[in-house]
Amino acid sequence: MSIEQQLLTRSDHRCELCAATEQLAVHAVAPHHGEQAEHCVLLCQTCRQALDSPQDQHHWRCLNDSMWNIEPAVQVLAWRTLKKLSSEAWAQDLLDMMYLEPEVQEWAEAGLVDAEEDDSEVLLDSNGVRLATGDSVTIIKDLDVKGAGFTAKRGTVVKGINLNASLPGHIMGRVNGMQIQLVAAFLKKV
Numbered sequence: 001m002s003i004e005q006q007l008l009t010r011s012d013h014r015c016e017l018c019a020a021t022e023q024l025a026v027h028a029v030a031p032h033h034g035e036q037a038e039h040c041v042l043l044c045q046t047c048r049q050a051l052d053s054p055q056d057q058h059h060w061r062c063l064n065d066s067m068w069n070i071e072p073a074v075q076v077l078a079w080r081t082l083k084k085l086s087s088e089a090w091a092q093d094l095l096d097m098m099y100l101e102p103e104v105q106e107w108a109e110a111g112l113v114d115a116e117e118d119d120s121e122v123l124l125d126s127n128g129v130r131l132a133t134g135d136s137v138t139i140i141k142d143l144d145v146k147g148a149g150f151t152a153k154r155g156t157v158v159k160g161i162n163l164n165a166s167l168p169g170h171i172m173g174r175v176n177g178m179q180i181q182l183v184a185a186f187l188k189k190v
Contacts, residue, residue: 003034007042016074017081018062020044027051029073031110041073051081057088064094072104079108086134086160087172087179095134095160123163123171129189131171133163137187145180157190158182 001009004026007016014021023045028034043051046059060081067078079098085091100108123131126140136159143152158173170181 003037003040004042006037007040010037010071011042014042015044015047016041016069016071017043017047017066017077018059019065020046027077029076029107038071039073041071041077051077053084057085057091060085061090063091067094067098072101072107075100075104076108079105083108083134087162087174089174092160123169123184125187125189126185127188131161131163131184131187131189133161135161136190137161137171137173137182138190139175139182139186140188141186143182143186145175145178148176148178148180150176152176152180152182158187 007026008024010016013024015024021044024042025045025048026034026040027043027048028040032039034040050059063078063082066074067082069075069078075098079095079100082091082095082098086095125131125137131137136157139152139154139156139158142154145152152175156175158175160173162172167181169184171184171187172179173182174180175182
């Protein structure tokens, strides 16, 4: 039986992330290359196209169900996608609830490490610890937030930071329900 046939049977002819039934194809979960069905998932065209830059947050709400799938390859893709969306409160909540077996967690993180190594800038917190997307940090100094009319207080924990800020040396994170940019030098990794 081919890998595609095994996946069609396993998934009941549905996308293993969003349950769509049209335009399904085999997707190998990195770092594997699709030699075995356990290293692959069956995805619809929408999920395949959105995996690299998951911006349609409404579509990815399907991960609320698929993250509980018993297949490790599906769990890995769900975890990675939630990690990319972790600046959104709902995605961070799902990520906080998700449990992966140690070997599955290692597989999931292996794909993110490769993506992070492509980044040319390495951001360090106030103690010189490397920051990564999805980390939680504490603000070490009261910071006036320009244009928002409030002060980000010392000791505030910012969960699920995003390194893709438009300014060098800054991160994106939610404080008081607002997405703001913070200077990495005023943060301490939790």
